[in-house]
Amino acid sequence: MAKDMNAVAFSALRDRYNAVRSRTEALSAEFSAEDLCVQTMPDVSPGKWHLAHVTWFWETFLLSEAQPGYEPFDRRFNYLFNSYYEAIGERHARPERGFLTRPGLEEVLAYRAHVDRAVNDWFDQASAEAIDTCRTVIETGFAHEEQHQELFLTDIKHVLSRNSFPEAGYPRKLEPAPELIATRPDPDWVAFEGGLFEFGHLGGDFAFDNEGPRHKAWLEPFALASRPVSNAEYLAFIEDEGYGRPEFWLSEGWARMQDEGRTHPFYWRRRDGEWAEFTLHGEQALHPDAPVSHLDYFEASAFASWAGARLPEEREWERAAQGCRPDTGRWASADSLLHPQPQRSDTGLQALFGEVWEWTRSAYSAYPGFAPAEGAIGEYNGKFMCGQFVLRGGSCLTAPDHARTTYRNFFPPDAQWQMTGLRLAKDL
Known part of the structure; x- marks a missing residue:
């Protein structure tokens, strides 16, 4: 019974991994390669960088540690897409992430696909003990990517706002605003x-x-x-x-x-x-x-x-x-x-x-x-x-x-x- 319960739990981890990764790509699918390479202020990261960085996290903290012999997609990415982890090594300056015309969006998406295949293969082959040992890293990886999903949205909003003719990132109709009557705050x-x-x-x-x-x-x-x-x-x-x-x-x-x-x-x-x-x-x-x-x-x-x-x-x-x-x-x-x-x-x-x-x-x-x-x-x-x-x-x-x-x-x-x-x- 305990073995069956573990199998269900590990299957849920794998399913959530794929759901979180898919959600990131769904949020970014509305945008062009040009939209996703722009950095409009030092606090804003290009959308392409977010897509790569969250993938670097899985490659660095899960695959490189848990899968013996794993070969990184591109060893240069450890420098390009490390955010602030001093223990991991040197990294590209945050205010200059918008300078990274290469790798292009197509290669970043290939990087994501490579890591997704490797993580799913690891779930297929890893022992229950190995998966359980990595559970904290996996759960942190989910939360980390979800944080970057929100950062992706706030950052692309800033990018779009700086266009001469600002356009919608996600065309939707909001509720029409009635006449604006300002009153002094009087909350319950x-x-x-x-x-x-x-x-x-x-x-x-x-x-x-x-x-x-x-x-x-x-x-x-x-x-x-x-x-x-x-x-x-x-x-x-x-x-x-x-x-x-x-x-x-x-x-x-x-x-x-x-x-x-x-x-x-x-x-x-x-x-x-x-x-x-x-x-x-x-x-x-x-x-x-x-x-x-x-x-x-x-x-x-x-x-x-x-x-x-x-x-x-x-x-x-x-x-x-x-x-x-x-x-x-x-x-x-x-x-x-x-x-x-x-x-x-x-x-x-x-x-x-x-x-x-x-x-x-x-x-x-x-x-x-x-x-x-x-x-x-x-x-x-x-x-x-x-x-x-x-x-x-x-x-x-x-x-x-x-x-x-x-x-x-x-x-x-x-x-x-x-x-x-x-x-x-x-x-x-």
Whole structure:
């Protein structure tokens, strides 16, 4: 019986591998080779690079370790498609990934096919013990590729937005926007008692190392807004000269706004006196009820201050989300709406999962007792625990089944090109 159960479990791992790999290619199939070779800023990687890098991950951490005698597709790819793993060796500079006209897209897709065949052959030939030994690497590989699926979408969105005539990456119709009437934020508040609670991942299912260890922490009574901040609410901040009033801003954020001349969110545009925003479905009229997106931490913090509230602590967010089901969120697929959708319900907590990543005011740091894994795989999360802030919840660009209540995303405070928004919090 145990042998049969293992066979089913290993078959499920193989099936998931093929499903994750197919999903990456489905997301990229809409685009030309020209679309996929462009890098429009240092933080954006070309789509072609994402396709190759996630394949390099499987080749480096699974095949090269678990399959004796495996011959890499092209040994030069270890230099070209390593991202930040110092233990693996030198690598091509991140800001210059757009210089890589070679290998071309056709060769990158051949690389993917080569590695996919090798991984499937390994599943065919490996012993149950060998597969079980590699389970953590396999599960990490799934999560890694799913992260890059979201990065692929945010990066190609930035690429498309920089065209002289921005076009849709995925032609879809969004809900027509009614007349935009900006009102001061007045959310429904959901209260939570204070006390000593447990946080972090617990159980046998996969989680990243930064989600643990499980630990206790004290919370004072607090409340969260029932839904993310909307476009209409953020517009009220703009029209109240929020970008011109230093009393709402952190010092670094205020300096950045002045230096860059920012007056609105990243993808908002003013067309014939009306607000619009660029989306993966093309330029669309701004919908007042949709969650505001592509804010950096400084903008989110300033809005919260203007609204007489604050950003939540990450453990407050997790406490509020305990008992909520991530599978109720709206997650990304090649045929879904890849933009935050209107939220009209003001009762209970809405859209905790699957519309916008929500900034918290918690610095990204280690939980008590955290220790990174040994070897190169230990560089995945731990070494970035400095100068970044935690986001929670997942977005409409996040892969299905990827987010969890304990999931800790993190970005620098000036990151705008991700699908990031906010939910207000306050003390009770």
